[in-house]
Each structure stands twice: as C-alpha cells, then as structure tokens.
Amino acid sequence: MSLSKQHELHKRRFSRNMGLGLVLAGFVALVFGLTVAKVSNEDFSVPTENGGQN
Amino acid sequence: MSDASLNSTVSTQPGDAGFGDFFALLKPRVMTLVVFTALVGLLAAPVGVHPVVGFAAILFIAVGGGASGALNMWWESDIDRIMKRTRKRPIPAGKIAEGEALGFGVALAGFSVVMLWLATNWVAAAILAFTIFFYVVIYTMWLKRWTPQNIVIGGAAGAFPPMIGWAAATGTVSIESVLMFSLVFMWTPPHFWALALFMKSDYHEAGVPMLTVTHGRKSTRKHILVYTVLLAVLAIGAAFTSIGGPIYLTVAVIYNAIFLKGAYDIWRRDEATAEADNYIVEKKVFKHSLYYLFALFTAILVQSTLASFGIGGW
Numbered sequence: 268m269s270l271s272k273q274h275e276l277h278k279r280r281f282s283r284n285m286g287l288g289l290v291l292a293g294f295v296a297l298v299f300g301l302t303v304a305k306v307s308n309e310d311f312s313v314p315t316e317n318g319g320q321n
Numbered sequence: 322m323s324d325a326s327l328n329s330t331v332s333t334q335p336g337d338a339g340f341g342d343f344f345a346l347l348k349p350r351v352m353t354l355v356v357f358t359a360l361v362g363l364l365a366a367p368v369g370v371h372p373v374v375g376f377a378a379i380l381f382i383a384v385g386g387g388a389s390g391a392l393n394m395w396w397e398s399d400i401d402r403i404m405k406r407t408r409k410r411p412i413p414a415g416k417i418a419e420g421e422a423l424g425f426g427v428a429l430a431g432f433s434v435v436m437l438w439l440a441t442n443w444v445a446a447a448i449l450a451f452t453i454f455f456y457v458v459i460y461t462m463w464l465k466r467w468t469p470q471n472i473v474i475g476g477a478a479g480a481f482p483p484m485i486g487w488a489a490a491t492g493t494v495s496i497e498s499v500l501m502f503s504l505v506f507m508w509t510p511p512h513f514w515a516l517a518l519f520m521k522s523d524y525h526e527a528g529v530p531m532l533t534v535t536h537g538r539k540s541t542r543k544h545i546l547v548y549t550v551l552l553a554v555l556a557i558g559a560a561f562t563s564i565g566g567p568i569y570l571t572v573a574v575i576y577n578a579i580f581l582k583g584a585y586d587i588w589r590r591d592e593a594t595a596e597a598d599n600y601i602v603e604k605k606v607f608k609h610s611l612y613y614l615f616a617l618f619t620a621i622l623v624q625s626t627l628a629s630f631g632i633g634g635w
Contacts (some may be wrong), residue, residue, distance in 0.1 A: 271577070282339040282341065283338065288338075300377075301374065301377055301439075303373070306414075
C-alpha cells in the first residue's frame with residue numbers, strides 16, 4: 268500500500284486542525300475589532316487608581 | 322505508528338472527529354432561528370450598537386445556542402440512536418465520543434457567556450447563561466422525558482434569544498423584549514406538535530412522553546388548534562404595541578390566518594385520513610410555521626427600522 272495514499276483519518280484530522288486554526292485566527296481578529304470598537308467609543312476613559320470610570 | 326499501518330488497520334477513535342462533525346453538534350439549523358431572532362432583538366432595540374459589538378454579540382449568542390445543542394446531544398445520545406430522525410447525529414453515528422461532546426459543550430457554554438459579558442453587558446450574559454441552563458437541565462434532563470408538557474415549558478429556551486439580543490443593546494429587559502419572547506414561546510407548541518404528528522413512531526419508540534404518545538393524536542390535534550388561536554391573539558395584539566405597526570399588522574393577519582386555517586384542518590382530520598395522504602396537511606402546517614416566525618420577526622425589524630426614521634408606527 269502506498270505511503271502517500273491518504274486515509275480518511277488524515278482528512279478528518281486535517282479538517283479539524285484547519286478549522287480550529289481558522290476559528291482561532293477569526294477569534295483573534297474579533298477581539299482586536301472589539302478592542303478598537305470599545306476604545307474608540309466616546310464614553311471610554313482609562314480607569315484610574317482613585318476610582319475613575321471606564 | 323507508521324502511515325502504512327494507519328492506512329491498513331486503524332478505525333475511527335475518540336479524538337479523530339472532523340471539524341464538520343463538531344459543527345454538526347451545534348445544531349446549525351436550530352442556530353439559524355437563534356441567530357435570526359437574536360439579530361431582530363438587537364436591531365429592534367432603541368439603542369444603537371457598534372457593528373463589531375453587534376456582530377460579536379450575535380456570534381456569542383449563536384455559540385451559546387450551539388453549546389446547548391451539543392450538551393443536548395450528549396445527554397440524549399441514547400434516544401438519538403433509536404429515533405430515525407436523529408440516528409445520523411455525530412454521537413449515534415459513532416463520529417464523536419460522548420465525553421468529547423460533553424467537554425465541547427461545557428467549554429463552549431462557558432466561553433460564550435464570558436465573551437458575551439465582555440463584549441456587551443452582564444444582563445445579556447446572565448440571560449444567555451440561564452437559557453443554556455434551562456435548555457440543558459430543565460428541558461433536556463428533566464422535562465423532556467417526564468411530562469407531555471415538555472414542549473410547552475421547554476419552548477422558553479428557544480424564546481430567549483431575541484431577549485438576549487435586546488439586552489445586548491440596551492442592558493435591560495423591557496416589555497418589547499418580553500413580547501418577542503412570548504411570540505416564540507407560544508409558537509413552539511403547535512410547531513413541534515405538528516412535527517410529532519408525522520414523526521409518530523419515533524417518539525413512541527424512544528419513550529419520550531410527547532402529547533401524541535400520552536394523550537393520543539386526537540387530543541394533540543385539539544391542542545394545536547387551541548395554541549394556534551392563542552398565538553394568533555398574541556401575535557395580532559402585538560401589532561398595537563411599540564414593536565408593531567401597520568406593516569407588522571398586515572403580515573401578522575396574513576400569516577396567522579394561514580396558520581389558523583392549517584390548525585383547523587389538522588383538528589378536523591382523523592388519523593385514517595392523515596395516514597392515507599402521508600400527513601400532507603401536518604407537514605404543510607409545520608413548514609408554514611417556520612415561514613411564520615421568520616415573517617413576523619422580519620416585520621418587527623422593518624417596523625423598528627422605519628421607526629428610527631420617524632415613520633411606520635401608529
């Protein structure tokens with residue numbers, strides 16, 4: 268049997284790894300987008316030690 | 322283990338499921354309804370949200386709904402193996418191990434609630450957490466195998482998404498979001514009982530106390546009619562509240578008239594007639610009920626969009 272022939276198992280693992288990679292990349296992009304959206308909000312201010320609002 | 326031995330001897334083991342198998346655990350078709358109603362709740366709210374925040378909110382609500390689906394499939398894998406409709410789901414089909422589904426569901430549930438909280442507010446996150454709890458513990462683990470009213474009470478779980486969408490935008494629960502919740506809540510029983518009428522052997526064989534099994538099919542037909550009348554009163558009455566307007570009223574009258582006609586036809590039929598034509602009326606009503614919910618929520622969205630321009634209301 269040829270070593271280069273792909274078992275269905277390999278295809279499943281590849282699809283899972285690729286899918287998870289894309290999901291994680293999307294999550295990173297989403298968190299970045301959320302951060303930009305939140306800090307560019309007019310109400311946003313950096314919290315201070317004496318209890319300032321954010 | 323070499324590739325050669327893999328190619329010749331290895332069968333699928335836990336941990337070898339593909340991406341699509343995990344995605345199927347999220348019940349993507351049910352998720353469509355969750356996403357749509359949550360989106361309407363979010364957009365119909367009088368408070369605008371940043372598009373990225375809105376997108377994130379809908380995504381995390383969908384993930385929370387998907388987590389509920391995965392946990393539901395984990396708990397119900399025993400009856401899913403029996404029912405024809407559910408036999409091809411990832412766990413009974415042998416693609417995913419039960420433990421994997423449990424871990425996946427719990428992880429996604431926690432992730433979705435925390436992320437919704439961070440992206441929007443604690444009210445939306447709390448309702449999402451309660452929805453997951455209600456669907457998995459109250460409905461799946463308790464009500465479904467215990468009472469024929471499982472669908473009536475358990476329907477609340479599917480009714481929360483528009484309320485979560487609204488809360489994500491406003492941070493509150495209000496009469497408008499409760500009205501949207503009520504619409505889905507009242508819609509669920511006739512929708513599922515119509516399905517139960519033409520999926521009769523499935524629930525019976527699995528021992529699920531659906532109304533068709535415990536009270537008989539004639540009683541189920543009567544229940545469908547009664548609940549459709551109540552739904553019509555609520556849906557048309559909502560036209561005269563803050564989420565309604567002339568466009569919503571028109572859509573509500575048309576779609577409720579069709580739904581009522583279908584429910585009346587179901588009530589009039591006997592079992593012999595239904596079996597003879599392979600439950601054509603029941604299937605038609607079930608299909609219409611899907612269009613019904615999409616139409617009414619689209620109308621709510623249209624009314625709220627017009628209202629933001631100062632037109633379209635009473």
